Amino acid sequence: MRTVDWEIAMPFGSVVVPRDPIRSKDPRGVTVDVSRETVASGADNSREPITESFPPEIESLRADLRLDPADRIGPRDRTRCIAVANQKGGVAKTTTVVNLAAALAVLGCTVLVVDMDPQGNASSALGLDREPGSPGTYEVLVGNRSVSDAATTVSGLPGLLAVPATVDLAGADIELVSQVARETRLRKAVETFLNQRAEAGNPIDFVLLDCPPSLGLLTVNALVAANEVLIPLQSEYYALEGLGHLASTVDMIQQHLNPNLVISAILLTMFDGRTRIAPQVAEEVRQHFPAELLEAVVPRSVRLSEAPSYGQTVLQYDPGSVGARAYLAVARELDQRDRRLVDLTDQQEKAVTTES
Numbered sequence: 001m002r003t004v005d006w007e008i009a010m011p012f013g014s015v016v017v018p019r020d021p022i023r024s025k026d027p028r029g030v031t032v033d034v035s036r037e038t039v040a041s042g043a044d045n046s047r048e049p050i051t052e053s054f055p056p057e058i059e060s061l062r063a064d065l066r067l068d069p070a071d072r073i074g075p076r077d078r079t080r081c082i083a084v085a086n087q088k089g090g091v092a093k094t095t096t097v098v099n100l101a102a103a104l105a106v107l108g109c110t111v112l113v114v115d116m117d118p119q120g121n122a123s124s125a126l127g128l129d130r131e132p133g134s135p136g137t138y139e140v141l142v143g144n145r146s147v148s149d150a151a152t153t154v155s156g157l158p159g160l161l162a163v164p165a166t167v168d169l170a171g172a173d174i175e176l177v178s179q180v181a182r183e184t185r186l187r188k189a190v191e192t193f194l195n196q197r198a199e200a201g202n203p204i205d206f207v208l209l210d211c212p213p214s215l216g217l218l219t220v221n222a223l224v225a226a227n228e229v230l231i232p233l234q235s236e237y238y239a240l241e242g243l244g245h246l247a248s249t250v251d252m253i254q255q256h257l258n259p260n261l262v263i264s265a266i267l268l269t270m271f272d273g274r275t276r277i278a279p280q281v282a283e284e285v286r287q288h289f290p291a292e293l294l295e296a297v298v299p300r301s302v303r304l305s306e307a308p309s310y311g312q313t314v315l316q317y318d319p320g321s322v323g324a325r326a327y328l329a330v331a332r333e334l335d336q337r338d339r340r341l342v343d344l345t346d347q348q349e350k351a352v353t354t355e356s
């Protein structure tokens with residue numbers, strides 16, 4: 001375990017956070033993907049203008065969202081696998097996964113969502129079948145089922161695939177304890193799937209993993225499969241509570257199981273600029289995590305909380321809402337950061353080559 005050596009003074013008390021879980025990492029770690037050796041070796045980040053057309057349902061959603069034809073970020077040349085994690089409950093992990101996935105899909109990406117939470121909220125929000133016994137994350141983790149078998153398409157969002165969580169997943173944390181390679185099961189399954197898709201000429205651009213509010217084996221499997229962690233923080237009192245423990249877990253997994261893992265983004269959710277605490281939380285997080293805090297914030301919005309009860313993402317439920325716009329902004333910013341980091345790394349590599 002790392003030493004805890006950083007104390008953040010919050011207006012409402014202080015929170016201890018381990019130092020340098022993030023900035024000490026090579027920026028390349030943020031940009032590489034699960035299958036970069038096999039799927040995207042030699043990938044070049046210089047992009048031609050993308051001319052592929054959208055499926056009709058996406059085209060119609062884009063019209064509802066009033067997106068400019070040039071406003072797209074996919075297809076990409078590498079897969080990014082992002083675990084959306086925070087062991088604190090109710091901070092908008094699931095809301096972020098489903099709406100970010102939808103935003104990426106309307107911006108031209110092919111996305112796989114894996115519901116790692118036995119509560120199955122992401123599955124319900126995407127209108128997926130959660131009948132016990134139907135293929136889902138449990139079968140992938142415990143029953144050696146392939147991701148391609150367990151993944152289903154999401155109605156109204158071509159380009160978005162999801163592996164649902166059935167109630168069976170509730171037992172997985174305990175069942176996995178006695179299994180061989182218990183921490184790497186998701187990673188292997190996802191890698192196989194990504195390779196199959198890439199070989200078939202139909203690669204996945206983003207994998208988003210919705211973690212449960214705990215740091216048990218399900219979350220560990222997600223952190224081993226991912227290369228990036230996105231942490232949603234509710235803009236409220238005690239927002240940073242538990243962040244030290246999460247950073248320690250990420251650090252431990254980075255050291256022992258997944259050297260590529262980094263915390264790449266922190267997203268403020270349920271932000272209400274009219275309160276005094278929300279900007280204070282934003283300022284505190286920015287002071288300590290300037291590189292990771294996303295500029296885009298997700299405002300508190302009733303539309304975001306209503307959409308799941310219709311089995312829809314907010315982009316479908318209310319395309320004009322602030323929630324829909326916020327998650328589109330998050331998707332674009334994640335893409336822009338990735339490009340900047342790749343450009344920077346390319347420049348550093350060129351400089352080293354020239355010198356030698």
Ligand SMILES: Nc1ncnc2c1ncn2[C@@H]1O[C@H](COP(=O)(O)OP(=O)(O)OP(=O)(O)O)[C@@H](O)[C@H]1O
Nearest residue numbers: 089090091092093094095213270299300301304305
């Ligand atoms: N920006 C927002 N504005 C209003 N309500 C929101 C917003 N984001 C999330 N919510 C609501 O807050 C609640 C918790 O959100 P969500 O389920 O996404 O959190 P979570 O971190 O996944 O929770 P859990 O830890 O239980 O998995 C839900 O009722 C959701 O609809």
Ligand SMILES: [Mg+2]
Nearest residue numbers: 093094117121
């Ligand atoms: Mg959730």
